[in-house]
Amino acid sequence: MSRFTHIKQACSKTLYACALVIASSNSYAHFQEIIPDRDFLNSDRQQPLNFEVRFTHPMTQGPVMNMQKPKSLSVFSNGTRSDLLSSLQATGDNGAQQWSFSYQVTEPGDLSFAIEPHPYWEPSEGKMIIHYSKVIVDGYGDFTGWDQNLNLPVEIEPLTRPYSLWVGNAFRGIVKRQGKAVPFAEVEVEWRNDGSVTAPTDSYITQVIKADANGTFSYVMPRAGWWGFAALMDADYQLNAPTGDRVPVELGGLIWINAKAMQ
Numbered sequence: 001m002s003r004f005t006h007i008k009q010a011c012s013k014t015l016y017a018c019a020l021v022i023a024s025s026n027s028y029a030h031f032q033e034i035i036p037d038r039d040f041l042n043s044d045r046q047q048p049l050n051f052e053v054r055f056t057h058p059m060t061q062g063p064v065m066n067m068q069k070p071k072s073l074s075v076f077s078n079g080t081r082s083d084l085l086s087s088l089q090a091t092g093d094n095g096a097q098q099w100s101f102s103y104q105v106t107e108p109g110d111l112s113f114a115i116e117p118h119p120y121w122e123p124s125e126g127k128m129i130i131h132y133s134k135v136i137v138d139g140y141g142d143f144t145g146w147d148q149n150l151n152l153p154v155e156i157e158p159l160t161r162p163y164s165l166w167v168g169n170a171f172r173g174i175v176k177r178q179g180k181a182v183p184f185a186e187v188e189v190e191w192r193n194d195g196s197v198t199a200p201t202d203s204y205i206t207q208v209i210k211a212d213a214n215g216t217f218s219y220v221m222p223r224a225g226w227w228g229f230a231a232l233m234d235a236d237y238q239l240n241a242p243t244g245d246r247v248p249v250e251l252g253g254l255i256w257i258n259a260k261a262m263q
C-alpha cells in the first residue's frame, strides 16, 4: 500500500521539492497528522491545547498534500463526544492547505481527539485514501479513557497507555476494523522528522510491521518525538475519483504517540 512514487500532480508544494522526492524516494507513505503541542495537561491554569492537522509524509518532512476541511473532528472525554469542526482554521499555502485548532480543557479525564478527512485522490496509486486519525492527551493525570474505542471504521486500540512514554518503550496495539481484530494487518510506522535524521536508504523511511494472528502488534520507539502508526487495508467499496472512474479505497486507522528522552 502507498508504496509508489508520488507523481508531480499529487505533490502540492513546489515542483522542485516534488522532483527531489521523486528522485530520492519511491517507498514513503502518506500519514494523516493530528498533532497537539503537548500530550499532557498538568496544571489547573493551563493554556489551550493547540493542534496541527495535515496530510503529509512525516519522515521525509513532506510534501504536504492539499487537505479539504475534514468531514469530522471530535473529542471524546468522560463518555461524551464534542464536535470541534467549527474550531478548525485553514493554514498553509495555496494548494497545500492544512488546518489547526485549539481546545481548552476544562475537566480531568483523558481526551481522545479523532479526525475523519474527506477521501484524498492519489493519482500515482489510482485510489482514494481515507485515514481516520486519533491522538490521546492525558488530562490532569486522571488516566481513564485512553483505551476506549472510538468506533472508527479502522482503528488502533492501544494496549500501551498512549501518552507519557519514554524513548525505548514499546507501543502495543490491536488493529480493529468495525470493532473486530484484524489478523496479520499491515501497520506502517513513521517518525515525524524534525530534520535531524536522514534515512540511509528509502527503506528506512517507513517501517513496516504486521500484526499477529490476534491483530496485535508492537513497536519500540527509538527516538524522541511523535510517531505515527497507520494500520492500512483496502475498503470493501469503491469511490468516484475526480477523473470520474470508480476506484479502490485505502482505509487507514492511525494513532499518534509521543516518546520523550529519559534524561
Ligand SMILES: [Cu+2]
Pocket (backbone or CB within 6 Å): 006, 010, 030, 056, 057, 063, 065
Ligand atoms: Cu503524498
